[in-house]
Amino acid sequence: xxxxxxxxxxxxxxxxxxxxxxxxxxxxxxxxxxxxxxxxxxxxxxxxxxxxxxxxxxxxxxxxxxxxxxxxxxxxxxxxxxxxxxxxxxxxxxxxxxxxxxxxxxxxxxxxxxxxxxxxxxxxxxxxxxxxxxxxxxxxxxxxxxxxxxxxxxxxxxxxxxxxxxxxxxxxxxxxxxxxxxxxxxxxxxxxxxxxxxxxxxxxxxxxxxxxxxxxxxxxxxxxxxxxxxxxxxxxxxxxxxxxxxxxxxxxxxxxxxxxxxxxxxxxxxxxxxxxxxxxxxxxxxxxxxxxxxxxxxxxxxxxxxxxxxxxxxxxxxxxxxxxxxxxxxxxxxxxxxxxxxxxxxxxxxxxxxxxxxxxxxxxxxxxxxxxxxxxxxxxxxxxxxxxxxxxxxxxxxxxxxxxxxxxxxxxxxxxxxxxxxxxxxxxxxxxxxxxxxxxxxxxxxxxxxxxxxxxxxxxxxxxxxxxxxxxxxxxxxxxxxxxxxxxxxxxxxx
Amino acid sequence: xxxxxxxxxxxxxxxxxxxxxxxxxxxxxxxxxxxxxxxxxxxxxxxxxxxxxxxxxxxxxxxxxxxxxxxxxxxxxxxxxxxxxxxxxxxxxxxxxxxxxxxxxxxxxxxxxxxxxxxxxxxxxxxxxxxxxxxxxxxxxxxxxxxxxxxxxxxxxxxxxxxxxxxxxxxxxxxxxxxxxxxxxxxxxxxxxxxxxxxxxxxxxxxxxxxxxxxxxxxxxxxxxxxxxxx
Ligand code: SF4
Numbered sequence: 001x002x003x004x005x006x007x008x009x010x011x012x013x014x015x016x017x018x019x020x021x022x023x024x025x026x027x028x029x030x031x032x033x034x035x036x037x038x039x040x041x042x043x044x045x046x047x048x049x050x051x052x053x054x055x056x057x058x059x060x061x062x063x064x065x066x067x068x069x070x071x072x073x074x075x076x077x078x079x080x081x082x083x084x085x086x087x088x089x090x091x092x093x094x095x096x097x098x099x100x101x102x103x104x105x106x107x108x109x110x111x112x113x114x115x116x117x118x119x120x121x122x123x124x125x126x127x128x129x130x131x132x133x134x135x136x137x138x139x140x141x142x143x144x145x146x147x148x149x150x151x152x153x154x155x156x157x158x159x160x161x162x163x164x165x166x167x168x169x170x171x172x173x174x175x176x177x178x179x180x181x182x183x184x185x186x187x188x189x190x191x192x193x194x195x196x197x198x199x200x201x202x203x204x205x206x207x208x209x210x211x212x213x214x215x216x217x218x219x220x221x222x223x224x225x226x227x228x229x230x231x232x233x234x235x236x237x238x239x240x241x242x243x244x245x246x247x248x249x250x251x252x253x254x255x256x257x258x259x260x261x262x263x264x265x266x267x268x269x270x271x272x273x274x275x276x277x278x279x280x281x282x283x284x285x286x287x288x289x290x291x292x293x294x295x296x297x298x299x300x301x302x303x304x305x306x307x308x309x310x311x312x313x314x315x316x317x318x319x320x321x322x323x324x325x326x327x328x329x330x331x332x333x334x335x336x337x338x339x340x341x342x343x344x345x346x347x348x349x350x351x352x353x354x355x356x357x358x359x360x361x362x363x364x365x366x367x368x369x370x371x372x373x374x375x376x377x378x379x380x381x382x383x384x385x386x387x388x389x390x391x392x393x394x395x396x397x398x399x400x401x402x403x404x405x406x407x408x409x410x411x412x413x414x415x416x417x418x419x420x421x422x423x424x425x426x427x428x429x430x431x432x433x434x435x436x437x438x439x440x441x442x443x444x445x446x447x448x449x450x451x452x453x454x455x456x457x458x459x460x461x462x463x464x465x466x467x468x469x470x471x472x473x474x475x476x477x478x479x480x481x482x483x484x485x486x487x488x489x490x491x492x493x494x495x
Numbered sequence: 496x497x498x499x500x501x502x503x504x505x506x507x508x509x510x511x512x513x514x515x516x517x518x519x520x521x522x523x524x525x526x527x528x529x530x531x532x533x534x535x536x537x538x539x540x541x542x543x544x545x546x547x548x549x550x551x552x553x554x555x556x557x558x559x560x561x562x563x564x565x566x567x568x569x570x571x572x573x574x575x576x577x578x579x580x581x582x583x584x585x586x587x588x589x590x591x592x593x594x595x596x597x598x599x600x601x602x603x604x605x606x607x608x609x610x611x612x613x614x615x616x617x618x619x620x621x622x623x624x625x626x627x628x629x630x631x632x633x634x635x636x637x638x639x640x641x642x643x644x645x646x647x648x649x650x651x652x653x654x655x656x657x658x659x660x661x662x663x664x665x666x667x668x669x670x671x672x673x674x675x676x677x678x679x680x681x682x683x684x685x686x687x688x689x690x691x692x693x694x695x696x697x698x699x700x701x702x703x704x705x706x707x708x709x710x711x712x713x714x715x716x717x718x719x720x721x722x723x724x725x726x
Binding site for chain 1: 496499511514515516519521522523524525526527528530533534537616617619620644646647648650651652653655656660661662663664665666667668669691692694695696698699
């Protein structure tokens with residue numbers, strides 16, 4: 001995998017990758033087409049299913065998550081007890097290194113040679129795959145998108161649709177090159193090629209690794225949602241399964257699952273439900289005579305609960321970020337994500353609005369100094385989020401922290417102080433706006449490069465044109481004439 | 496000016512407190528909250544005496560209706576005053592449709608032209624995205640064209656546009672393309688910032704596009720303003 005894409009040298013600036021991505025016409029087309037389709041699909045699917053109730057529903061889902069996070073310690077213990085009762089082994093990983101160590105120890109103990117992996121952002125976050133490979137465990141991504149990304153030595157650029165930055169032709173090329181398949185761009189045929197290749201590996205695999213979409217405290221269950229069924233196979237075919245799951249994935253009980261399943265599938269892919277919803281409670285149990293007990297599943301089931309900075313986010317102002325169910329709707333809705341051609345510009349496993357808000361917390365604001373400023377605060381993400389996370393407010397809070405720690409540019413601090421000083425007095429305001437008016441009307445919307453930071457404006461626009469009429473002058477004149485002859489002056493122009 | 500003329504025509508007594516300056520949104524958005532609070536308090540002081548506070552700019556409306564009460568919630572002197580002022584602050588079109596419940600057609604509004612609408616993102620926060628279309632549809636003769644990806648931001652975002660020119664530039668480029676695809680006589684824009692941004696980008700690309708505000712279009716349709724020639 002191209003490690004540098006998601007793990008660049010720090011500090012990383014989105015501006016270091018944005019201009020090239022903005023100029024890449026095919027990248028822009030792929031990402032724009034995919035995100036616009038998904039975004040409109042989401043809006044239609046939610047409207048059709050929930051209508052007017054949608055906003056209440058997402059607030060309710062957010063409240064369930066918030067409640068769980070407010071009592072996370074208790075629910076985690078409940079989960080551990082229930083999962084253990086069901087026969088699973090629960091591990092606690094404070095950080096990425098300990099999570100990977102737990103997985104590698106298991107792989108070593110069972111002498112694993114081939115590992116099949118279903119999609120998991122947590123394993124991307126801990127960079128588990130390269131460590132497994134280094135330990136001699138051949139690891140195959142079985143999610144089709146992740147598989148292509150793996151073949152191409154690329155990196156995922158969307159949390160739900162990892163190859164959003166590629167098209168079918170690049171899949172076809174990868175299959176010809178690495179699998180010796182005939183060239184085809186037919187989606188059905190491509191799927192069959194991948195399937196034939198993967199089935200063989202599933203049969204040979206001695207270890208399965210997955211993430212998880214939800215953990216149910218009451219029953220100790222792991223819930224995985226996919227559209228390809230690869231998670232089912234990853235869980236049930238290899239003798240040993242390890243699920244690496246963030247601690248924020250907990251929900252209290254089975255009765256809370258449906259609302260999330262409904263919201264997740266519609267928000268992520270505009271489906272009423274994902275094609276497969278896999279619910280795993282403990283490993284396979286031997287069926288006694290006449291017993292209906294579950295004989296499917298792995299011999300050993302390990303659930304690794306990953307913290308890796310999450311408990312830091314439990315502080316009140318950022319706690320709501322942990323409500324995220326990784327549906328990707330905020331990425332699809334985001335005009336910045338589109339403009340930078342998808343996730344790679346963010347230089348982080350998590351991209352888009354949710355990435356811009358959690359990455360600086362998880363990896364240090366000084367390491368990602370311009371992620372929070374790279375937003376017009378248009379609010380499309382907040383509007384799209386199925387658990388009602390106020391992402392723009394989180395971005396503003398990060399900017400506030402940057403301003404407090406003087407991580408923002410000095411000219412900005414000076415400008416803001418100056419602005420405040422001017423705006424505190426109507427007289428100063430009049431002088432300043434008169435001056436701006438004078439200069440801008442002389443320039444009158446010309447296309448010239450201005451010096452300094454203003455050059456950023458004129459790189460893609462002409463200078464601003466002031467309105468044809470100075471409103472205050474008009475108003476004052478009118479008040480005067482009104483007082484004199486009791487009727488409004490003739491009116492013309494722009495205010 | 497257009498807003499004043501339309502409101503007066505609708506029977507309102509319009510005041511313009513000349514002591515007003517800025518609501519503090521630029522500081523709020525860049526995280527300079529102490530500076531923003533100074534201006535927000537000043538704003539409340541200047542405006543709280545009126546029955547209704549109308550702003551033709553969506554972003555100022557959002558600042559005063561949503562963010563100021565939030566920002567000043569622990570201010571002993573201003574917390575309640577901010578809430579009260581927020582409760583009577585309206586975006587211009589919102590005031591027309593939800594408070595005055597105007598019937599422009601009944602008033603003889605007519606505008607023989609075509610328009611497409613870019614509702615500024617701040618209307619999203621206020622739940623008013625469909626409001627401008629609802630009101631402008633009352634104007635006879637006005638052909639409203641749907642704007643592709645209507646709800647997508649134009650890329651202005653204040654300081655954002657100068658801090659991230661590549662990103663902001665790409666966003667406004669997308670917006671200009673979608674506006675041009677509608678071939679409308681006018682683009683109606685609910686925020687001065689968006690208008691300035693889109694206008695500058697259109698001119699840079701040699702796209703001739705008339706950009707006006709909803710009050711201007713309404714004033715023209717009621718014969719309160721003459722139609723301006725194309726840019
Ligand atoms: S922040 Fe909200 S919209 Fe974005 S991925 Fe998470 S749940 Fe989905």
